[in-house]
Amino acid sequence: MELRELFTVDAVKLELEADSKDDILKELIELLGLDEKSDTILFKTLKRRENLGSTGIGKGIAIPHCRSLVVNKLCLAYGRKPGGTDFSSIDDAPVHHFFLIVAPPLEVSNQYLPILGKIAQFAKDPEIPGRLESISEPEEFLDLLKEKSTR
């Protein structure tokens, strides 16, 4: 499955408002449209993953990810923070682009790891940070995913 098929417009936010790492995670979780209790459980799981080592992979990009019981299918969201924020990234640089990936504990299609790998590859394309900065509508983000997956 291509990345484009896994994102929806509702799960893309180009102006994240939060300023701290925790609040960014919460804002990203909200994009998944779960209920309040699920949001709380998911936040704790993501936070515990972050405590093992930041998912900020450098060059302004972070990929918070985990498996959690609160979802029944692979869920993805993208958030952009104008100006960036400290996310304890590998290169210590502020993070501007956040890709959230949450998978259920058991997946028949087993997409979680391949998708995590694809996002990491997508994010490491030197052209991507600049292209993401220039996006003005969520649909353009989806178009970019489609464009890159067809190359």
Added chain:
Amino acid sequence: MMTASRLHPQLVLLMELQDLRSQHRELGEEEAVREVEETHFQIDLEKARIELAEKIEELEAALDSSARRRYEQIRPHRDRVVVPVINGVCYGCFVSIPTATVGDEGAREELRGCENCGRFIYILS
């Protein structure tokens, strides 16, 4: 997705515990996960597993005596102690759950188990 925000507090704890156990197991046993976490995220796998194990112990200790007793009965026999019920089916043993167990308003507020496999269940739509 889960449709109700009211969940038994012990069930919330059990779900957090299950998520941690999934992370701990994957970082130890799943070669593909280990590779991704090391390559892309530069995680110290062994340190991470130790930290997770400590957190798991901490959460286990926070279970009340009744939930903990059931948890300890199930855990030696089942990889997953807590499982979702989706469309009336237990996703631990894939047996249908009686409507009376999952259909009423209290289903999410009480700590309930699958009558077939014994795992703790929560309702996911």
